[in-house]
Amino acid sequence: MTASRREFLQQSAAAAAAVGLASSLARPVAAQPHVFQGDPSHKELVLRAIDAAKAAGAEYADARISSARSQNIGTREKRVTNIGDNETFGFGVRVLVRGAWGFAASSNLTADEVTRVARQAVAQARANSAAMVKPVELAPIHHPPVPNGVWRSPIKVDPFTVAIEDKVAYLLEANAAALAAGARFVNSQMFFLRDEKTFANTLGTVTQQTIFRAQPGMTVTMVSPDNRDFQTRQSTDIQPKGLGYEHVLDADLKRHAARWAEEAKQKLTAKPVEVGRYDLILHPTHLWLTIHEAIAHPTELDRAYGFEANYAGTSYLAPPEDKLGKFRMGPSFMNVLADRSAPGSLSACGWDDEGVQPEDFHIVKDGMFVDYQTTREQAMWLDGWYKQQGKPTRSHGCSYAQTWADVQFQRMPNVNLLPGEKDLVWEDLIAATENGIAIIGDGSFSIDQQRYNAQFGGQLFYEVKNGKITGMLKDVAYQIRTPEFWNALDMIGGKRSYELGGAFGDGKGQPAQSNAVSHGCPPTRHKQVNVINTGRTA
Amino acid sequence: MTPKSLYAIAPHLSRAECEAIAKKVLSFSAADECRVSINSGMRQNTRFAVNQVSTAGDNYNASVTVRSVIGKRVANVTTNRLDDASLKAAVASAERIARLAPEDPELLPELGPQQYQEAINWSDATASLEPEARAEAVRAITEPARRAGLISTGYLEANAGSFAVANNKGMFAYGRSTAAAYTTTVRTQDGTGSGWAGASDNDFARIDPKLLAERAIEKARKSVNPVAIEPGRYTVILEPTAVANLVQLINGALNARSADEGRSFFSKAGGGNKIGEKVVDERVTLVSDPLDSRVPAGTFGGDGFPNQKVTWIENGVVKNLAYDRFWAKRTGKAPVSAGGTLAMAGGTSSMEEMIASTERGILVTRFWYIRGVDPRTILFTGLTRDGTFLVENGKVTRPIKNLRYNESPIFMLNNLMMMGRPERVSASESGGPGQAIIVPPLKCRDFNFTSTSDAI
Numbered sequence: 001m002t003a004s005r006r007e008f009l010q011q012s013a014a015a016a017a018a019v020g021l022a023s024s025l026a027r028p029v030a031a032q033p034h035v036f037q038g039d040p041s042h043k044e045l046v047l048r049a050i051d052a053a054k055a056a057g058a059e060y061a062d063a064r065i066s067s068a069r070s071q072n073i074g075t076r077e078k079r080v081t082n083i084g085d086n087e088t089f090g091f092g093v094r095v096l097v098r099g100a101w102g103f104a105a106s107s108n109l110t111a112d113e114v115t116r117v118a119r120q121a122v123a124q125a126r127a128n129s130a131a132m133v134k135p136v137e138l139a140p141i142h143h144p145p146v147p148n149g150v151w152r153s154p155i156k157v158d159p160f161t162v163a164i165e166d167k168v169a170y171l172l173e174a175n176a177a178a179l180a181a182g183a184r185f186v187n188s189q190m191f192f193l194r195d196e197k198t199f200a201n202t203l204g205t206v207t208q209q210t211i212f213r214a215q216p217g218m219t220v221t222m223v224s225p226d227n228r229d230f231q232t233r234q235s236t237d238i239q240p241k242g243l244g245y246e247h248v249l250d251a252d253l254k255r256h257a258a259r260w261a262e263e264a265k266q267k268l269t270a271k272p273v274e275v276g277r278y279d280l281i282l283h284p285t286h287l288w289l290t291i292h293e294a295i296a297h298p299t300e301l302d303r304a305y306g307f308e309a310n311y312a313g314t315s316y317l318a319p320p321e322d323k324l325g326k327f328r329m330g331p332s333f334m335n336v337l338a339d340r341s342a343p344g345s346l347s348a349c350g351w352d353d354e355g356v357q358p359e360d361f362h363i364v365k366d367g368m369f370v371d372y373q374t375t376r377e378q379a380m381w382l383d384g385w386y387k388q389q390g391k392p393t394r395s396h397g398c399s400y401a402q403t404w405a406d407v408q409f410q411r412m413p414n415v416n417l418l419p420g421e422k423d424l425v426w427e428d429l430i431a432a433t434e435n436g437i438a439i440i441g442d443g444s445f446s447i448d449q450q451r452y453n454a455q456f457g458g459q460l461f462y463e464v465k466n467g468k469i470t471g472m473l474k475d476v477a478y479q480i481r482t483p484e485f486w487n488a489l490d491m492i493g494g495k496r497s498y499e500l501g502g503a504f505g506d507g508k509g510q511p512a513q514s515n516a517v518s519h520g521c522p523p524t525r526h527k528q529v530n531v532i533n534t535g536r537t538a
Numbered sequence: 539m540t541p542k543s544l545y546a547i548a549p550h551l552s553r554a555e556c557e558a559i560a561k562k563v564l565s566f567s568a569a570d571e572c573r574v575s576i577n578s579g580m581r582q583n584t585r586f587a588v589n590q591v592s593t594a595g596d597n598y599n600a601s602v603t604v605r606s607v608i609g610k611r612v613a614n615v616t617t618n619r620l621d622d623a624s625l626k627a628a629v630a631s632a633e634r635i636a637r638l639a640p641e642d643p644e645l646l647p648e649l650g651p652q653q654y655q656e657a658i659n660w661s662d663a664t665a666s667l668e669p670e671a672r673a674e675a676v677r678a679i680t681e682p683a684r685r686a687g688l689i690s691t692g693y694l695e696a697n698a699g700s701f702a703v704a705n706n707k708g709m710f711a712y713g714r715s716t717a718a719a720y721t722t723t724v725r726t727q728d729g730t731g732s733g734w735a736g737a738s739d740n741d742f743a744r745i746d747p748k749l750l751a752e753r754a755i756e757k758a759r760k761s762v763n764p765v766a767i768e769p770g771r772y773t774v775i776l777e778p779t780a781v782a783n784l785v786q787l788i789n790g791a792l793n794a795r796s797a798d799e800g801r802s803f804f805s806k807a808g809g810g811n812k813i814g815e816k817v818v819d820e821r822v823t824l825v826s827d828p829l830d831s832r833v834p835a836g837t838f839g840g841d842g843f844p845n846q847k848v849t850w851i852e853n854g855v856v857k858n859l860a861y862d863r864f865w866a867k868r869t870g871k872a873p874v875s876a877g878g879t880l881a882m883a884g885g886t887s888s889m890e891e892m893i894a895s896t897e898r899g900i901l902v903t904r905f906w907y908i909r910g911v912d913p914r915t916i917l918f919t920g921l922t923r924d925g926t927f928l929v930e931n932g933k934v935t936r937p938i939k940n941l942r943y944n945e946s947p948i949f950m951l952n953n954l955m956m957m958g959r960p961e962r963v964s965a966s967e968s969g970g971p972g973q974a975i976i977v978p979p980l981k982c983r984d985f986n987f988t989s990t991s992d993a994i
Contacts, residue, residue, distance in 0.1 A: 083639050085631060086616040090599065105597035107618045120596065127669040128584070128591040131677055164613075164638040172640070185799065223800040227809055230801040230914065307587040309691040309732075310723040311969050313906075316992070318729075405581070405597040446907040446919045446942075453942055453991035455919050457911060477911065477919070479942065479989045510585050510693035511595075512968035532988055534911045534919075534944055 036150045036208035038067055038196030043208070045114050046200035049093045052118035054202060058095035058125070060138060061118070062201035062354055065091040065109065066404040069160060074189045075171045077179060081187075083164065090404040093118045097125035099135020103407035139379035142394045143357055145204030151350025153212040154343045155244030159192035162245045174253035178220050181258035182265060184230075185221040190214075190248060191240075191504075205355035213346060213516055214247040215240035215504065218257065222264040231267035231474070233260045236285045236441030236459050239501045240516070242346045263460055270474035272535050273461065277528045279436035280478060281429045284493075286458050287417070288501025288519035289442040294482045295329070295336055296415035296519065298451035299363050300508075301372035305381060312508045313449025316482065317369060324385050327369040330486035335418040336364035338373060340397060345414045345518035346502045351397070353408035358397025363415065375399040375410045402513040409509055414502075416520035420492035426523045429491050436464040437476060437531060442501070444477065444534075455479045457534070475535035485526060493522030547665045548580035548698040549598055553712045559620065560704035563604060566629040569636065571607035571648045572706045575840065576600070579699015580665075584672040587691045589680040591673060606632035607648070610641035644864045648705045649842050657713045659834035661741035664716035665698035672696070678747035679722050679754070688758055690751075692722035693969045696742055703842045711838040717971035718742040719964050723924055724754040725994075726762055731937070732994050733757025734903055734924030736779065738964035738971050740834060757903060757925040764937040766990050767928065773899035773955070774985040775892045775929060781977040782965035783905040784918070784947040785882055788824065789973070791916050792850055794859035798869065803916045803948060804859060812856045818951035820854040823883040826876035832962055833974035835877030845877035884978025885957030892956050892981040894932040899981075900941070901927040901934055906967060917946045921991055940994075941987040949986075956981035 046063040053061035067089045074082040091114065092105035102125025104117045129135075171188045178186040193213040200206045218235040238251040282290065297315075302308055304318040317323045329336070340347045340358035351357050354376055363371055372382065376395040379386075386393045400411035430438055441459025448454070461476040462469045502518035551559070556576045563574045578600035585592045601618040602625060613635035617628045672694050683690035695718065702712040721736030735753035737745045776784075791797075797804035797811035804812045827847040828835040837845050841863070849857045858874055866873040893901065903925030911917045922940045929935065958979040966972025 079643060080640055082614070083612070083635055084614040084616065085635060087628075088599075088601065088616075088618050090597075090618065092597070100591060101593050103593060103595045105595065107599045107601075124594055124596060124669040127673045128594055130673060131590055131680065133590045134588075164635050168638075168640060185801065221801055226807060227800045227805055228807050230805075305588070306689060306691060306725065307592055309587065309689075309725055310585075310693050310721055310734075311967070313993070314725075314729070405595075405599055407593050407595045409593065444909050444911045444919065446909045446921070448921045448940060448942075448991045448993035449906060449923055450991075450993035452993045453921065453940075453989060455942060455944075455989075475912070477944075481992070507968070510969050511581065511583055511695060512970065530989070532944065534917060536912070536915050536917060536946070536949070 042198035056122040060096040098129040100129035149207035157245035177257035181261035183261040188218040233264035270472040284499035346516035411515040419522040423494040491525035551578040556702035569606035573605040663743035724758040731762035736964035819954040828877040848876040879974040
């Protein structure tokens, strides 16, 4: 982490605490005890796996054992609809043979099966190498091997130590608050994950990490008296975090439930939006998703080289030699920084899934596009660019696999839009706007396979006239062409208004894998964006 | 394509193994009711990019879910450690959590023994597809693409597994299934053209990689240098994949409870649901049938309830909505559960006839990034992708830039003009096997495109 980054995080976290956001963001990662609580025998088994792969002819191998426990509790109104506790346990071995990858995985974690699966991965890599045109090369790792690395998410309370009845009571009380405020229906839920991962590679790195994630949430539904309309309000004020049960307590769904019910009710009678061009003021609880789709995805290097063309797509930021250092993403005050270090963020870790310690890096610097997200394989593709910049060719630490059963590949880290220098907040952006729409919370989202044309909805839409909110709107969606949208950015909030949003379900790859990622941002204003009305009558 | 060997069937738990596990788990249970669900199998895939294999994966997993009921309290615990100690721990954990749960007022007793039809969704060809055979299927696309100076990317997935459910009321159900999907996107070197082709089937032998290569290559070549046209309402000719991309969205709304609760397209103004109402063109019939050999499904659901043939929409009229056991009891109906596949009846028009009869329209290969906008009308947004063409005066005249739509399959099926012969397609965005679906190509008027995209 750079000094300025650390300083920024401390300041923004302090500011966040001051305005009542999750105070847990202020805790530095380093304060956590570095003790792995998983099974110590896993270390021996990952080493056995890479030894077996080497003996079978692998040039490089890594192995991951994961023991992941998750818990879901779902409710509607006064009823618990689901309590589920899930444990999945297994290992995967990835090998490189004659420049081709192979990967095999099994849930049967015995010494014999580890050896068999390692050999299976090697056999598969051999089959894959038959028609190899360009062998895989891996960039060197910028730090020495880590023989005993231990990392743990900075949590206060392990969610799996909290009694079920407390969790159920928390949700049913929140539902009761929504129902008391007139909600017709209310669904609420909690999800928790604890993933204990042991990793080893043939370079001598062995790491053990414990990753936690937590997401409390609620959806309130209102139905019009004549049954002709219904509207929902999702709890997008509360975002998923890489934290423990303290995030649920801080979120305090019960405290917000009546307001969400009232907002859903207001949506029933809100004014349908008139189509046209408006200045948009986007709240961090909404903007994180626009950043995710329109900055984070197009700066994945495998997309730029066509590796995801059959599903997630390619990128408008391609070919790299035409875009790096040459393409203006936005105004000079626009800076985008990637990290896997922000405490409480979903992408935070000590080492990525190929044993690289991630670093913070700029994707956009002073409005210019300067770098992509990379793994060890991909960093080599930019060797020329890095040499030209006088930078070492090395991975940014973006390798990730969703479970033990999936092969790791490039997944986005936290990709954040940094706040501006002026101390502006949400209200300042509204006060400065003559004719606009203010949008809170993420809603519908869709973007093309090169990330040019996107359409976003939201949770709440407010008409802004002459610096004031004058009423609620409904059926709002905006359509953008990404390069114009970021260049139409003309106001940005300051550090005090910076918040982390995020999601568990960032999809990419075939078979599709889910990544969990946070995006920090302040509110922004974008000039003259195309707004459509999505309401139709059946 | 015929796989090289038929002896290496992917590992999965047999009926006898599932019976033994279920018996053991039930013997550990002290709950009033206990249900055991057992999932096992291999997921096998090969990906390629830039005309060569990029990654591949073979993974085996087997997991057991224990559902314990104590009084009216319920909890589920899943584990993939199948040794006795872990299974005992899972049972104990489910019972401990159930005791702490509040009573469920909607709880229904577990089912007793049921009669099941024999499922037809297994294929040895899919279950025995080894990495070499997959690599060969990959070369059937990468080699012609390379020879044509084009860049191919694609994904092949073949899954084989078993699912069993049993309880302490004597119910036991077991089924095996396979699923395969193969999709490819072929792009021109300069990135100005892109073509897609894909197929999905339970039986990999019914997927022809060479045909996929031909179709994607032809589309890539024909789609170069597209021109932009004004967004607006257009007559569209939708290939079967594009039709399935939209028609499958109706499935998610075919739920009686949300309709009765007033929060669905199928809710009726003033109360109740739209069963018996005409909602789309009278030529539209939508059916789920687990024993339809074109789109087979398992013959029982997660609670052991037998899946049935269900007609959702017949001649444009809503005939059925899905009722779970609780909602059926509450409303005095029979439970309706169908297995998740979908078949739409077709007509006799050929694609050529649809094109020849069109003065000005748009031919769509497929849609992408399809997301809900307004559940009141099943309105979704998304974009065309990998092969979008202008039709003028009865001919395909030129490639056009992709377009974003905001449209509902309900409106689309009301604006129906012509229908072709049904075809099974790969309609999942991710290229996985997804929902088995068979639909005809369609010609529809007034399809609502709202903006253009520069993406190729």
